[in-house]
Each structure stands twice: as C-alpha cells, then as structure tokens.
Amino acid sequence: MKLKKNIATSGEGFIFNPGNGDSFSTNEIGTEIIGMLKDETPPQTIIETICAKYDVDQNQFERDLDDYLSQLKDYTILE
C-alpha cells in the first residue's frame, strides 16, 4: 500500500496528481497518513502511530483508515 510516485503532496494537506491534473485537500490526520504512505509505512504501524497520538480507539480508527484508503484508491492516488 503506497502512494504513486508522481503524486505531489504538501504539509498543509494539498495533494496533486500530475497524471490527470486532479487536486485534492485532506485534513490533518489525512496529511499524516499520506506522509506515512509516502514512506511506505505498513498499515499496522500507521494504526499504532495514530492511536498513540489521537484520542481514538483502535477499532474506530481501523474502520476510518479502511474508508480513507478506499477513497485514495478510487482517486487513483495509491499504486
């Protein structure tokens, strides 16, 4: 699960896909997840990192992460 190589991201939550010209915005947690995906962080590590930092239980976040990743896939941001 990793970001396509050509995807441009900013620390402020802006995402640009030069392949088709689409641009996106994401929130703070989304920005952190995008950053970890860029570094090819495994999903389990993403879950542990976010749950340690934010006030959320693991089940809830796993569910939200699944939804987020499926959206990234739909938007052809993931490889």
Next chain:
Amino acid sequence: MDKIRYERPIIQKMNTGLMNKFGTRTEYEPVTHIEGVTVKSLINDYGSPLFVISEKQLRRNFQNAARIFKTRYPKVQFAWSYKTNYMNAVCQVFHQEGSWAEVVSGFEYEKALNNGVPGHKIIFNGPDKSDQHLISAARNNSLIHIDHYDELYTLIKLSEEHHLKPRVAIRVNMDTGIYPKWDRFGFNFENGQAWNAITRIINSVNLDLVGLHCHIGTFMLSPSAYATAATKLCELTWGIREKFNKTLQYLDLGGGFPSTNTLKGAYLPGSDTVPSIDQFADAITDVILGYGFKQEDLPLLILESGRALIDDAGYLLGTVLATKRLSDGRRATILDFGVNSLFTSFWYEHKISPAQVFGQHTEEMVLFGPLCMNIDVIRESITMPLLEKGNHLVVHKVGAYNMTQWMQFITLRPNIVLIDMENNTHVIRKAETLEYLEQNEQIPDHLKYNTLK
C-alpha cells in the same frame, strides 16, 4: 500526555469550473443548548430521538402575531389550529394567550372541550362532522363552518329534529390567483355556489348565519392572495347586508401563513424568501378597513394560523447511528429518526445543526433515517462536519404537523418535552411502548399460540 482530539481522515476532490454564486451552505455552527438547557442533558434524561418545544418561543410567536394584527385592525381573534399540533400542553399555551380552538374532526372537538375551551369559542371546520358532533356543537353554541351541501341539509334536518339553532358560517373557496386552487373545500365564490348556500341558510329558520370562512391554501407565499380572499368575503358580506339586511359578525380568513422553513426545490432559503406576518396583515386588513363598512359594523377578523406560530418553537434531537460510504462514493449518515417521526422532511429541506463542536472540515452527505425503506431520507444533500456514531444533531423548525402527522411505523414515537418559561423541562407526551402499541389489538383464540419451538 493528553491525546489530541480525533477527527477521521477525509479527502476531498477540488473542483474547477464555475462557482455557485451562493456557495455551499454549511450547517457548521453547533447548537449545544435549547433555551438554556443542554442538548446533551435533554438526550441523557429523555432519550433520543426527542421532540423539544419551547414555551417561550410559542408565546413570543403568538404575541408577535397578535400585536401585528391588533395594531392594524380593531377586532382580531386567533383560533389555535389543533391539527397543527394538538398536544394538550401546546393547546393550553395558546388558549392561555387568548386563542380560541379551531378543530377539524370530532376527536379534536372533544379535545378542545376537554381543554376547557367554552363551546362558543370553538370553530368546527372540515368536511367530516358526524351527526352526533354536529348536535353537540350546536348545543354548545360552537361556530359550525359548513363545508358542503350534504352537511348543510343534514344540519337543517338535525336542527329541526332537535330544536336547535346553530351558529354557522360557510367555507368559501375561490380563485385568488394561486395554484393549486383549493376548491375541494366549501362552496365556490365564482360560480355562485357560495351565494346559493348563503341564501339557503338565511331562508332556513333553524340556522343562524354569523360569519364567512375561507382557507385559501397552505404555506402561502403570496400576501396578495389574502387580499383577494378578503375582498371576495367582503363582497359577500356586503351583499348579505344589502339583500337580507343582515350584518355578519365575523370574517375568518383561515390560516396558511408560512414558517421560515425551506421548501424542497426552493432556490433560496425560506428565511430569505418567506413574507413576514406584517405583509399578510397589511394585505388583509387594508382590504377590510377600506371596503366601506361602518366602524360599528366592522366584522371580527378571525385567523386560524398554525404553522407560523409554532414551527420555530419545535426541535427534534437525534443521534448518529452509523456512517457509511455509498457505491458512488457519497458519505451516508444514518440517524435514529426517520420520515416516520419527521414527516415534514417530505416537504422541507430542514435546517440541521450538529450539537457538539467539530473541527473546521466538512463533507457533503446524505442523511438517512433508521427505517428499512429506501424513501427514508431526511436530507438528500447537506454539508456537515465529520459526523461519527453517537454524535447528536438538532433539527430546527419542526413544531408544526410532525407531532400530529407522525407515523407509528417500524419505530415507536419518542418523548415530547416542553421547556417552560423558567427553562424547566416537562414531558408532555410519553414515548410509546410496545404495551401502548398493542393495547387495542385483539387475538382470536385460535391464533393465541403457535407450534414453533
């Protein structure tokens, strides 16, 4: 170390192209209190979903409408439209403020009597009045508004048989320039039906014609239609005096004033487009005052406004049951109330606010109710903060018609709480239970068992 407040990750595609000049409306500002009572405590104490009515707002609305009409016209009487909301506590607020009762069925008539409204201050409208209720209304000196010829002749017969002289008016339907024309109720003005009915009543020794009534429609957005209606009623009143030397006591212009809810398909929100009560009052009173009646002959002006007096005093509190993503990528939020409780969601794009503080991010979503029915949609598209299971919402302006037209379907009807003038809360209708639901059911002996084990 304290953890940071969580907000689920979202990604939104940025669209290019022409912008909507009004932008996207975002229901973002949280509503955490209603009349000083926290939404959280209301839901904790009385459950979710929950209807809440503000007594302060009811009284404010009534006093405002009464002031508007009474500063323009010397003789004004409001009659509370029971069908709009016939919770007894609500009716009593309006009766305490001086409203008579306007009822459209036998059980509403009995409700008004049980609420202590004197018979002569009950207006009995509607096409369905039983013989028994007509006799009762005549004996109580109520104002019976005749809807059709069958009712007129029934009333004449009953009055003869029981030696009664009921006080009556006819309901007049007419072309006021609006669509649809409500010509299914009452007697038509343009084709002479109304005049024929008036003549028949006046020639009857048993009926006392005391007024005229019309109700030109509902959620009316055109004050000029009321001016037309008032003109036509004045024309009939004038004709009755000229031809029969009879002065009518009142003109009842009915109800139909809109609330500031937004109708489905409307381009702009109701709060920006709905005429004020002042405009309706101007339209009606200018006509009557200018028609030429002598000061002592000016008829009492009766108004049966319901929706405009109560809609914004009612709230529906609810809870998010689940969120999911639809096959086309849209976010769906499932709430614990549906169209069964919020009947008016068939007509309105209700304003819905979150009841807790969220971050700055929002998303477009569909709000569904909990029913296993595809039609159970509260809002087809609304931009809200990132809702999660357990979050509370506040639906605004639900005071009219929901607590009378709600359906017992799949879920049981919830509690209704009134917040009084001192911000104390009172349950005015208890949540339904299975026992309540089944109390009128009867099971034949052969169906009292089954063989399933």
